[in-house]
Amino acid sequence: MNIREEQVEEMLRHHKSLIVVDEEFQKKLRQSFESGHAAINKKRKSSWLKKFALPAISIAATIALIVSSVVMQPPTHVDAASLTITNQLSFLNVSMGDTAGIAEHDNKLYVSVKDKGIYVYDQKGFKLITSEEADTLRLNENGDKILFSSHGTILMHDLTTGKTTKLLKSDSPSVAYTQPDWVDDQTILLSESQSGEQSNLYLYNLQTKQKIHQGTGNSPSFVKDMNAIVYEHQNQLYTKTLSNEEESLIDQGHSPQVSPSGYYVTYLKEEPNGAENVWIADLQRGTTKQITTNPMQAKTKEENTQLKTEPVFQYSHPVWNTNSDSIYVIKQRMQDSPEFKQVMRIDVTTIKMTAEDTVTRYLQALITRDDDFAKSLLVSPPDDILTYSNPHPVGFQITGQGRENGTYYVDAELYLADTARPYYQVTSSRYWLLPDKNGYKIEKIMEQDQWIATAFTEDGDIGESVILQQKQTSEKKELFSMKDINQEWLGDGKYRFASLAYQPNADKMYLSLQRIDETTNTSVLLLTYDISTDSFALVDHVTEVNGSTNPVVSSLTVEPDGKALAVDFTLEDPSGPSTVVYELSNQKRVKLHSQLTDTQVSRMYSFYWERGKLFYHVQSNGQTIMFHYEVK
Numbered sequence: 001m002n003i004r005e006e007q008v009e010e011m012l013r014h015h016k017s018l019i020v021v022d023e024e025f026q027k028k029l030r031q032s033f034e035s036g037h038a039a040i041n042k043k044r045k046s047s048w049l050k051k052f053a054l055p056a057i058s059i060a061a062t063i064a065l066i067v068s069s070v071v072m073q074p075p076t077h078v079d080a081a082s083l084t085i086t087n088q089l090s091f092l093n094v095s096m097g098d099t100a101g102i103a104e105h106d107n108k109l110y111v112s113v114k115d116k117g118i119y120v121y122d123q124k125g126f127k128l129i130t131s132e133e134a135d136t137l138r139l140n141e142n143g144d145k146i147l148f149s150s151h152g153t154i155l156m157h158d159l160t161t162g163k164t165t166k167l168l169k170s171d172s173p174s175v176a177y178t179q180p181d182w183v184d185d186q187t188i189l190l191s192e193s194q195s196g197e198q199s200n201l202y203l204y205n206l207q208t209k210q211k212i213h214q215g216t217g218n219s220p221s222f223v224k225d226m227n228a229i230v231y232e233h234q235n236q237l238y239t240k241t242l243s244n245e246e247e248s249l250i251d252q253g254h255s256p257q258v259s260p261s262g263y264y265v266t267y268l269k270e271e272p273n274g275a276e277n278v279w280i281a282d283l284q285r286g287t288t289k290q291i292t293t294n295p296m297q298a299k300t301k302e303e304n305t306q307l308k309t310e311p312v313f314q315y316s317h318p319v320w321n322t323n324s325d326s327i328y329v330i331k332q333r334m335q336d337s338p339e340f341k342q343v344m345r346i347d348v349t350t351i352k353m354t355a356e357d358t359v360t361r362y363l364q365a366l367i368t369r370d371d372d373f374a375k376s377l378l379v380s381p382p383d384d385i386l387t388y389s390n391p392h393p394v395g396f397q398i399t400g401q402g403r404e405n406g407t408y409y410v411d412a413e414l415y416l417a418d419t420a421r422p423y424y425q426v427t428s429s430r431y432w433l434l435p436d437k438n439g440y441k442i443e444k445i446m447e448q449d450q451w452i453a454t455a456f457t458e459d460g461d462i463g464e465s466v467i468l469q470q471k472q473t474s475e476k477k478e479l480f481s482m483k484d485i486n487q488e489w490l491g492d493g494k495y496r497f498a499s500l501a502y503q504p505n506a507d508k509m510y511l512s513l514q515r516i517d518e519t520t521n522t523s524v525l526l527l528t529y530d531i532s533t534d535s536f537a538l539v540d541h542v543t544e545v546n547g548s549t550n551p552v553v554s555s556l557t558v559e560p561d562g563k564a565l566a567v568d569f570t571l572e573d574p575s576g577p578s579t580v581v582y583e584l585s586n587q588k589r590v591k592l593h594s595q596l597t598d599t600q601v602s603r604m605y606s607f608y609w610e611r612g613k614l615f616y617h618v619q620s621n622g623q624t625i626m627f628h629y630e631v632k
Contacts, residue, residue: 087347088373103137125599152176189220224262259324275311353439395609397560422455455497499556
């Protein structure tokens with residue numbers, strides 16, 4: 001191995017070190033391989049060449065704010081118990097700085113990060129709007145003003161002018177004003193707390209500065225069209241009509257927020273085992289519905305307590321979106337670092353999911369590792385959840401559906417790749433479904449076929465040929481070798497096979513070749529190969545990315561219908577954006593960092609393909625955020 005090749009390997013090792021590897025999964029995976037699954041490479045029991053058996057459930061990280069796989073319809077006013085949960089996906093990882101509050105308005109999410117400030121997130125980027133941090137956030141009906149509390153003071157930020165105004169500040173360090181909510185543009189609700197005393201609720205007029213006492217409690221939330229408030233007092237939720245002060249009990253719980261429609265309230269409620277979940281209550285009809293699951297797990301640390309189990313998750317700050325059809329909540333795994341949290345979106349509707357919707361949601365959860373939601377889509381969910389490390393899912397596609405002997409089925413392909421290595425796998429499966437009160441649940445998954453494309457030799461080294469194996473036919477064939485590639489493209493350079501992809505429905509290969517000459521700058525060749533005509537086509541010869549020379553390809557994936565390639569480059573400057581989309585039909589080359597505005601990008605890498613959209617990660621200001629690019 002020459003010096004240049006060692007440098008390439010070091011850059012790829014650094015890139016792979018940023019990917020979380022589940023060691024327990026790797027152990028289980030090796031055991032499943034060794035129990036009888038045939039392999040191309042018999043000398044490396046845990047290599048990339050093993051046939052990857054699709055686990056019953058493998059599900060993690062983030063997903064975009066706007067996901068259009070299932071057309072959502074805002075719920076009309078029905079009993080809370082009649083609402084259907086059609087999606088439950090985490091899309092924003094906060095890994096540096098505690099997430100203190102969230103709010104949504106018209107597909108824009110506002111996030112407060114401790115010691116950093118308030119950010120706005122949409123498909124244009126992740127932008128700091130004020131350095132003031134917030135405990136809670138509320139937007140007015142027009143979406144142009146943010147009401148929030150910070151260190152016992154009530155403030156308002158005008159999104160039009162960019163000006164932040166202090167509305168109410170205590171003269172005493174023992175008094176704090178918190179948890180504000182809008183009544184109208186001139187009136188707000190708030191909670192006033194004093195050391196050692198119960199919190200009091202007030203209506204506060206922004207013009208006259210007058211406070212009107214509304215009783216004791218916390219977390220006031222205004223009910224539209226009812227002239228009432230919902231609040232929490234001693235872990236009980238109440239509604240109170242402002243005109244006659246009539247009160248009624250809703251449920252046990254805390255942290256309530258009323259939907260903009262005024263029909264429902266979302267809140268957190270503790271179960272007898274100590275686990276908290278997100279709930280919805282109907283304010284007029286009195287029905288309730290639990291909308292998250294929170295299983296118990298064994299504690300990993302010795303503590304002075306008789307309890308040996310704890311919840312998997314801790315939820316906080318549930319809030320509604322503008323249309324009253326989604327709830328956003330902060331979610332943290334109890335055994336993760338306290339600084340690491342996720343923002344999760346839960347979609348609710350009155351429409352039941354179709355069989356295709358169910359499989360689509362399951363595959364999304366499979367890729368994003370939203371364990372609890374994926375398990376809810378299975379008739380018999382397993383106790384243990386397997387998670388992917390490498391090879392990992394990079395896309396999926398629904399390929400058909402039908403009915404056989406009265407039972408519905410959906411066919412789908414799942415695509416897996418290995419980071420920075422010439423390995424690609426396509427697994428075709430049939431999902432059998434049974435009717436359920438929310439639509440359908442998956443009864444069983446049966447693998448139909450599998451293709452593995454690789455350039456690994458039986459010794460586990462990167463070889464000079466690309467091999468394709470199909471499981472159903474037991475056929476393994478060499479497609480081409482390095483010497484078959486046009487020498488005009490290669491010149492006098494030394495290349496090796498890097499990331500590649502295979503498209504079964506078109507019988508095409510997509511590949512990258514990494515130049516590794518010792519005395520020459522690195523570069524990357526991107527090619528397509530048509531198996532039926534035994535012909536190559538040059539997509540691009542990449543010598544620099546964003547002004548940075550010596551690019552190293554770390555990932556290449558293909559849109560399931562072959563419309564586009566997504567290529568991740570590792571650069572000598574590790575802070576540079578590095579994902580490029582090649583639209584093959586119109587020869588368009590798109591640098592994804594150019595799609596974002598006012599966003600400081602420290603890292604960027606592709607995640608997965610779905611229905612003509614590439615979902616990709618961006619690391620910005622210590623957070624990991626999901627965006628998407630749609631191929632035209």
